[in-house]
Amino acid sequence: MSRIGKIARRSFLVGSVAVAGGVAFGIWRYRTPYANPLQDDLPEGAAALTPYVKIDAEGVTLITPRADKGQGAYHVQAALIAEELDIELDQIAVDPGPPSAAYWNGALAEEAAEFMVPSDGMVRGMAEGVVNASMKFIGLQMTGGSTTVPDAYLKLRQAGASARETLKLAAAQETGLDVGELRTEGGAVILPDSTALPYTRLAAAAAGLDPVQDAEIKDPADWRILGKPMQRLDIVAKSTGTQDYGIDMQVEGMVHATVLLNPHQGGALNGFDASEAEAMRGVKAVVPITGGVGVVADNTWRAIQAARAVQADWGPSPMPATMEEHWKALSDSFTPEAQDSRKRDDGNVEAARNGAELVEAEYRAPYLAHAPLEPINAIVRIDEDGAEVWTGTQVPRFVQQNVAKIAGLDPDQVTVHVLMIGGSFGHRLEDEVVKQAAEIAVQMKGTPVKLTYSREEDMMHDFPRQIAMARLRGTVRDGRVDSLDLGIAMPSVMGSQMSRQGLSVPGPDSQIVAGAWEQPFAIPNQRVTGYRAPDLAPISSWRSVGASSNGFFYNAALDELIHAAGADPLEERLRLCDDPLARAVLEAVGDMSGWSGPLGDGKGRGVALTRSFGVHTAEVVEVTNTDRGIRIDKVWVAAEVGRVLDPVNFENLVQGGVIFGLGHAMNCEITYSDGIAEQDNFYSFEGMRQFQAPQIEVRGLENGDHVRGIGEPPVPPAAPALAGAIFAATGTRLREMPFNKFVDFA
């Protein structure tokens, strides 16, 4: 049974559905063609409650399609519901829901649209419609692009408010009292005489009512939970070793597997000899899979040891043999034929160059592994009438479809359990590990196969961040930046990523210029051109995607011109800034850092601002040039996110994003030789360590109308702010990451 009220002004409605012993409230999107993920036998049109809150005799449960990889996605969604439902945070349980096309991520589609069309209202509106339709077609239930908060902010509060008012209605009917006399608190409807009727008791009755559609959500001024420091729901488990991740999951009767993949990335398995491996203790099977061998044992270590004993005949990698050739493919791509987009072309950069001294520079950003600390893993069990998957994933819908294909089943015969993820940074947008576990499991039907990568396999077969190159031609006039002409070449991240799902991405790839073309600086003559390099290494979304390289390129180029103009990096950015939200974050970091020009004494400061994922983030980095190398002393960050929903987690994510950006800029790259990644563990891909970590002061600004996620935006400005600081301290201009090719770090 289900109820949907009449169509309201909003683009979505709150729906409810009776579930065993209670009721579930969720968002029903008008015109959505998808079936309800909760119940298959709903009447037509009564579909798609997502995400939703379930209330039954057991309590209140938030069913969410979003993956939690450490960013606190479960927690913030629970807080949104708890706020409106008038329950405490510890009264709400969180359950990752089944994969379903109904969990469509609207915010990600908007983000994609924003960077795919000019900001012309009419054209933009049409293009967004097209993008949304294709996203729906894919059935994109995806966690990514810092979209969890924007996507959930209104939907979850509305669902919570509707549930609260409908429960009050149920209480009113039961007691004969007027709804206006009732209030809610602590998970119960409170009668005028202070009697508390718990939601758990009212749930079944509420299932029989039309959900209240016009329930008012709270004014942020009245918030009890949101916007205030709160304890993350998972913080005790994660401080006591009691948080189970995918790698800790145990299923009755499971075996432990690992893979030995062709080290020549993308190469085939021509044959293998497993006789030595098969004779080793605990080894149960050695089986061929796509591009490698699966080794099954009774213990993960035994599987890893046995994998090292397999002799395999590997085919070559399709990618260029040397890094010189990779870079040449990029430098050869600055051509009219390879032009992918020119989203910005203000003034006339060519005319501005007439008679002016040209500032030219070339910038490079390397491949980077995601390397979350939990090696990727998945459990898959396949038998004749179904399959079950246990894994941490950001793309459960793809997982379901891919396992179905390998097992020869329909997608709805595949159950996916989404587990807690020990870090992702985009790594869990790939599902090769699940496909490989399925390829092994289909060869041993009925047995749950737990596949765990060794760190070496994980790092060598991480689909890394794009390699990228940029070229600047710019001019200054009368002490001001007058023209900036930036060309950026990289292979298509979206094309590479979607190709592994058998999908093609038509049209320009907005990520090639993301973080560069849309920056809030009114340089009189400004042009940003994207060039699509051919496919090289298979690449994937890496925390902040295109902006992770382009935020460096744009700010480094701007710094170069500001220096040529003899201006101050912060003052000239403020003078050029044409967006009040961006200006506010620049002013904030200037104020926080007490910016007052050059520091002297071997110290230097750099500043950068990147608009990415709709968030303006400004960072000031201060370094000292010590006799042991560059020491990063302090970082100040200001970011505009509309609303800071959880100030503690916000600060933590910003600090982490800064360290992520700085650490990789300092010392990380993945290089390939004959298609083999030359870095296979943390000794050659280190990132930042405790003794290098600066103090990081964070300020969240709330001037904008849109609530934004903060997972990715702190990353892009970190590298250029560091480069600017090193230039100020040493006079060395850094144009290529990682910087430890050119300077030492203490």
Next chain:
Amino acid sequence: MKLTVNGTEHEVDVEPDMPLLWVLREELGYTGVKYGCGVAQCGACTVHIDGEAQRSCQVAAADVWGPVTTIEGLGTPQALHAVQEAWIEHQVAQCGYCQSGQIMQAAALLSYAPDPTDQDIDDAMGGNLCRCGTYTRIRAAVKTAAAKLQEA
């Protein structure tokens, strides 16, 4: 062979060279101990042997020279160790995967340096990688834990 883990004696039948990490995780079920790199580069597998912090991925089962304490034996959600209390107070964790090792390393540090300087923290914690970048909070939590232990 025999192993004492968190005060309980276990008899295990494994190869002498199986790393303690895998004995703990897969033979005995102490999954709070994490596999991150297998080569002593990340510290996620840190446990105490005879009270000293050790990378359990580098200790062969046959070589374990004393009683082992894992994160599960340091404290529990119902009976937290002071370091765990501090980790919760500062809300250090993001993904949390490295934090078992960070906490075990910090607890060992405080056992020999009850009032650690920043240099002590740098020296002791430098081998524990956090890919989420929670270092700022780890430093603060170590200092809070030190204060808690000194009050106690």
